[in-house]
Amino acid sequence: MIRTEEIYDAATDDAVFDQLASTLAEAIGARSGVLHWGLAPNHVAEISYSGYFSDAQMALYDQEFHDDDIWGGALDRAETTNRIWNIEAFVPTQAYEGSRIYNEWIRGMGDDTFRCLGGVIRRDGTAGHIGLHRGRTQKPFSEDDVQAMQDSIGHIGRMFAIRSKLDRAQHHGRSLHATLDLVGHAVFTMRADGVLIDCNRPADALLRRADALTLRQRQLKACDPRDDEALQTALRAASARQGGQAGAIFIHREQGLPYVLSIASVRVGMDRQIVAIATDPAARDPSLASRIRTLYGLTRAEAEVAEALCAGRGLEELSQERGVALNTVRTQIKNIYAKLDCSRQSELVARIGALPRLGAGEEE
CATH class of the missing domain: 3.30.450.20 (PAS domain)
Known part of the structure; x- marks a missing residue:
């Protein structure tokens, strides 16, 4: 169960925000998760990820594989905004299996991340992204999983908007x-x-x-x-x-x-x-x-x-x-x-x- 309280606590508490990707992943049985917001589609002000991938692996993604992320690219379309999707609806299995990000980044580190539930949120001048993942041998995401995240996407968008409006120096100070x-x-x-x-x-x-x-x-x-x-x-x-x-x-x-x-x-x-x-x-x-x-x-x-x-x-x-x-x-x-x-x-x-x-x- 996704607790609305934990989403809104992440609006003003850095530690809760850092853990929110893990919290959301755990709530729907995902193996890993990532969410971030910025002031433009290609800007990332803050990121929360579950820790399944190391800091070095995430840095490698940012440096070499961000532009090859076919899951993220599929979601960066106007008609997909403010909804949660099973990414298989946009990226067929064969296309993902043949992608550079899967073969060189995912498989390159000995991983088998293969399924994704994701969405893009645009609200009050902020652009937020959510991705929740399972391995190849794990069961596909169900419609219930999609609906559980969809029920929370409005709250997550408001949380992103609140964080974007807080003065960062003041927020990190206390x-x-x-x-x-x-x-x-x-x-x-x-x-x-x-x-x-x-x-x-x-x-x-x-x-x-x-x-x-x-x-x-x-x-x-x-x-x-x-x-x-x-x-x-x-x-x-x-x-x-x-x-x-x-x-x-x-x-x-x-x-x-x-x-x-x-x-x-x-x-x-x-x-x-x-x-x-x-x-x-x-x-x-x-x-x-x-x-x-x-x-x-x-x-x-x-x-x-x-x-x-x-x-x-x-x-x-x-x-x-x-x-x-x-x-x-x-x-x-x-x-x-x-x-x-x-x-x-x-x-x-x-x-x-x-x-x-x-x-x-x-x-x-």
């Missing part, structure tokens, strides 16, 4: 900053000394209302003096060496219930930055996973795994519940520990346990 406007909470990021670095649109709107929070000399301040004292104390605690732990305070406003401001520090390279999330009780999200995802820059899957770990779930139980390999869960946990700056489950529980429970479905 995906959290590149996705600020993709979350519903008001999010502020600050240097360790409290100077504002960035905020998303909901946070900017909150500052413009000036009914609870404001900026003075690029420092986040609470309008109520008592709240500001608590805010500055929380910011100093977050910037301390042990600052991975999260805390929360109330920020009162002129009308309505107070905001809940969740504050934590995150590591960016060798430095620490402070992240503050303002939650409006009038429009609150009862999902703890949603808030820890935003606060620590987790993917959706990582946030759900983190929440489950705090509830006492084990690795094998998570693997079965989520329908993913045990190694996938281990990788997600490794990423969670890195982003929350902890090294064991007890530390993770302490970090997340400090967050307030806001929704009707969570304990007050």
Whole structure:
């Protein structure tokens, strides 16, 4: 089964994107897979492949065999765009058997890749390619395989489009900053000394209302003096060496219930930055996973795994519940520990346990 969640997590998470070709291949029983996108048919900005072929073999393909790829050439036609095809519909077996790419590249490295499911996606100025492969002795791709991929091609195209719009330097520095406007909470990021670095649109709107929070000399301040004292104390605690732990305070406003401001520090390279999330009780999200995802820059899957770990779930139980390999869960946990700056489950529980429970479905 192809999980839509994993496709969209690949939009902002480099590690998930790198694994996506393997994920798609595994989902339909393919032996290998490759997908890439660019800003033109012959431009490749990013590539994900399953690792079945080595980096050296892929480099050889790029240098000597790209122009002889009769599968890719068959798909680069307008009438085939935005659909998944069994390539045998365009390239008969005899034509492939006689091709240079099969005889000199595939057979040249002792391989027997012989079947392909592929497609070209064009969306929002991006050109994406997908190829999933089986060996000569493996069964042909079925109509069900084609349909399973076709059902996901729209999501993959949107994922390509999102990645193409992200600023690459910002995205590689930390995906959290590149996705600020993709979350519903008001999010502020600050240097360790409290100077504002960035905020998303909901946070900017909150500052413009000036009914609870404001900026003075690029420092986040609470309008109520008592709240500001608590805010500055929380910011100093977050910037301390042990600052991975999260805390929360109330920020009162002129009308309505107070905001809940969740504050934590995150590591960016060798430095620490402070992240503050303002939650409006009038429009609150009862999902703890949603808030820890935003606060620590987790993917959706990582946030759900983190929440489950705090509830006492084990690795094998998570693997079965989520329908993913045990190694996938281990990788997600490794990423969670890195982003929350902890090294064991007890530390993770302490970090997340400090967050307030806001929704009707969570304990007050």
